[in-house]
Amino acid sequence: MSKKILISVVGPTAIGKTKLAIELANHFNAEIISADSRQFFKEMQIGTAAPNSQELASAPHHFIHHKSIHENYSVGDFEKEAIALLSHLFAKNDYVVMVGGSGLYSDVITKGLDKFPNVSPDIRKNLNEILKKEGIGPLQRQLKVLDEKSSNSIDLANPHRLIRALEVSIGSGKPYSSFLNKDKEKRPFKTITIGLQADRSIIYDRINKRVEIMIDKGMVEEAKKLYPHRILNALQTVGYKELFRYLDGEWDLEFAISEIKKNTRRFAKRQLTWYRKNQDIIWFDFNMSKADVFQKIDKEIITVQNE
Known part of the structure; x- marks a missing residue:
């Protein structure tokens, strides 16, 4: 066949x-x-x-x-x-x-x-507020602290990808990268x-x-x-x-x-x-x-x- x-x-x-x-x-x-x-x-x-x-x-x-x-x-x-x-x-x-x-x-x-845990939509809302008021810099620095592996691998100039990695890291208490490449x-x-x-x-x-x-x-x-x-x-x-x-x-x-x-x-x-x-x-x-x-x-x- x-x-x-x-x-x-x-x-x-x-x-x-x-x-x-x-x-x-x-x-x-x-x-x-x-x-x-x-x-x-x-x-x-x-x-x-x-x-x-x-x-x-x-x-x-x-x-x-x-x-x-x-x-x-x-x-x-x-x-x-x-x-x-x-x-x-x-x-x-x-x-x-x-x-x-x-x-x-x-x-x-x-x-x-990849499968990610559900996180509160308020986290994304807060991150978007930071992006709007302070720019992308604080978000890039925050991701480096929470998940250095993702900080080195994703497009940090892309606010959508950056905020997604941050909301998962914040909401789950685990690095975004830890959820990648599972079965x-x-x-x-x-x-x-x-x-x-x-x-x-x-x-x-x-x-x-x-x-x-x-x-x-x-x-x-x-x-x-x-x-x-x-x-x-x-x-x-x-x-x-x-x-x-x-x-x-x-x-x-x-x-x-x-x-x-x-x-x-x-x-x-x-x-x-x-x-x-x-x-x-x-x-x-x-x-x-x-x-x-x-x-x-x-x-x-x-x-x-x-x-």
Whole structure:
């Protein structure tokens, strides 16, 4: 009996994951699930480098612009919806392609979600008040005291991730990191993970060019429309945060754009750090030939089917 296989495409931002995912979907006559948490929101199109209309028409996509920034949507919500969709897609085909640069969202599908204790919503409320009144610094320092391991591993510039780690640490009395990587529910499919990589200078150059393209496409105008909603969690992300400071009059536009490039490069570095923890990723140079990728995947499929 053939096994169901999820082909997951990962790698740093601007490396070419969307193009490869579409080629794989067409090769296997499969559909694509996006695991890019920034591309879920329909109001954030230019600044998230979401697939364009031509790319979306090239293969069936799911979880692209399906939510509003005004909706609360967690990684747990994504896991529940994506696993249900995978069950439906695997009933039609032995293969599904998943693509995205959000390591946590990819991992939650392939490995399952860590289980955390329930904590009082008042803790999050208090932490958000501190963020609003005093900025992110006090929260970063507090996490270092309560859970140095998490402080060294999560994106401390992401207030949503920071507050989540703090509320669990405070509410449970145990470090957030102590709840990670426990036994999880086994998935009814196998995963083959393909990673794209390049020299750091090439990645950074591609990022800089992508930012310039997004600006040319109207990202500043997009940020202006979103500016009244800038306190929403979905908008606490690279690209929009910098432009909001420009719109606040703190920075000029040229400096804001340079900060977007710098912070996106830092984001790519964190992505690579996350992926290096996964020893199962099959890495390819971003300029690899399709034939090489398909040949390697076909070999992996044979191995999986014989397990």
